[in-house]
Amino acid sequence: MADNSARIKELEDELSKTPYNKRTQGHIGKVKAQIARLREAQEASGGGGGGSGYQVRRTGDGTVILVGYPSAGKSTLLNVLTNQESEVGAYAFTTLTVIPGLLEFNGAQIQVLDVPGIVAGAASGKGRGKEVLATMRSADLCILLLDATRTHEVKSIRKEVYDAGIRLDEPVPDVRITKKAKDGISIGRTVPTPELSDELIVDMLSTFRIFNADVVIRSPVTADQFIDCIRGNRKYMPSLLVVNKIDLLSPQRAEKVLSDLKADLGISASQKVGIDTLKEKIFSSLHLIRVWMKEPGKDADLEEPLIIRKGSTIRDVAAKIHRDFERKFKFARVTGDSAKFPNQRQGLDHVIADNDIIELHSR
Ligand SMILES: Nc1nc2c(ncn2[C@@H]2O[C@H](COP(=O)(O)OP(=O)(O)OP(=O)(O)O)[C@@H](O)[C@H]2O)c(=O)[nH]1
Ligand SMILES: [Mg+2]
CATH class of the missing domain: 3.10.20.30 (Beta-grasp domain)
Structure with missing residues (x-):
């Protein structure tokens, strides 16, 4: 197995030390492409990312997955949303596999998946992280569920989801890269891409050993999004950021926490607060x-x-x-x-x- 972790860490450290501006953006883009390329090699040889999800048959009009740290209240929420009974425990990693339930709302049958909690390092295989993240790909909507007393966890959840190649609430970039046998890289744009010069595009493609290709860009993309297009296999899905256990906060504190996080909703799964609003939001987010x-x-x-x-x-x-x-x-x-x-x-x-x-x- 290719172990590129040390080199990836080195490059990530370099990135975090480089301020982003007009002068550095080309260099930053190049380093990001190098990191993505090293990750790709690592995944291809079996380390990190990829992996297969739990086997669960999709049923109903749409599938929602509950993603969060251990003990955020995912199983408690599944039980109040659906007819299912998933084990609830006051300790981490109570749920060990996928538990599907069915939510009937507005005449729709919505499949809800309860899964084990994920922690930092999930995307590279910590806990049941890989299975959970792979299962996420089969969902139409993701609920990021936070414990109101540990909302800082949102950062590492988002990072794990991102590292697993899942893009939440991002438009699908309209970029076509067609490889060819010769004649170098030709680039066409219908919109300006201030973060992405022709030179940077050529650099990034060469990092992935692509030296001959036609590139057509039809939506405004960032360097990160362009790397996504080179790598492919990205899953784009909508998400709801939901804060659970708001019964543990004062109303004033709850309001502040929700607005600081730009959360979609605060609920209490165990006290059944906010559940109807959540159902409405699930229905409309599934379009x-x-x-x-x-x-x-x-x-x-x-x-x-x-x-x-x-x-x-x-x-x-x-x-x-x-x-x-x-x-x-x-x-x-x-x-x-x-x-x-x-x-x-x-x-x-x-x-x-x-x-x-x-x-x-x-x-
Ligand atoms: N105060 C309060 N406690 C809650 C609420 N929802 C769940 N809990 C408690 O939080 C603990 C964890 O709940 P679970 O539903 O098992 O959490 P989980 O996210 O499924 O945890 P894992 O399966 O380990 O990932 C239990 O003791 C629940 O009773 C809530 O809204 N308010
Ligand atoms: Mg659980």
Whole structure:
């Protein structure tokens, strides 16, 4: 196994001592690329990162994973959110594997995963860190759960998640790197990238032994994000920062802690405070919407909505109802926010909105 840890540490120390400015940004970018390259070599030979997650079958309309230090209250929270019973203990590492539960909310079935706690060093294999971080990749949303009395832990959780190649709340960079056989590096941009000169791009690519490639940049990217694009295999997902055990703080203190952290929400899992708001936030962060199906000539079914991702089209709705509905599809009638008037006739590519009523007509 290639052990690059010492060299990586050296370069990281150098980075932390170098102030960032116009004059140093090229050098900093280069060092970051070197670190990423050393990490890649290390992972390829079996140390740190990568690894396989727990085997858990995805079910329902979306999957949420609870990530935090031991004893943050993940299992307690799983038990109040879902029908599951995961063991709760006043000591660290009570949960030793993945415990899935099902949260039913707004007609959606949301899978919630409780996993062992992670600690500093998780990404390179400490505790069950590697399995937890690998399992995270299969989730649609991550809840970073903090203990209100130990909120400093957020820094190392974020670092472990980042080191495992998971990017929380970052847009997917629109960058294409196409390797070719000769002619060097050509670079095209549709937006300015002040942190990323042509020279730095060429330097970073050569660190990864890429000497001939077409690069097209269509979104503003930083040096770190460009390295992500070279390495690939990054997982982008939304997150909620939730502070648990706020029952242990005074209301004033809780307010200050939440605003300093820019947290999404404070809760008490054991006292069941803030749980409904958390469910709402989970539902909307998964970008789920409800649509109500109506059969021609009948009233809409306002009992049970169909749950689908925001941005879905009539085609997606049809596919959810029946595998080969698309073939028989003639047109749809749509009432609601996505229609200009009630019962508007629409085709397969029409994008639907939350609470639309949809009538599908087939041949
Ligand atoms: N005061 C208070 N205690 C809580 C709250 N939620 C959980 N706890 C307590 O915190 C301890 C740890 O809770 P768990 O749910 O087992 O924590 P965990 O994050 O699953 O821990 P690991 O499985 O070890 O990673 C238990 O003693 C819980 O009773 C809360 O909202 N307030
Ligand atoms: Mg637990």
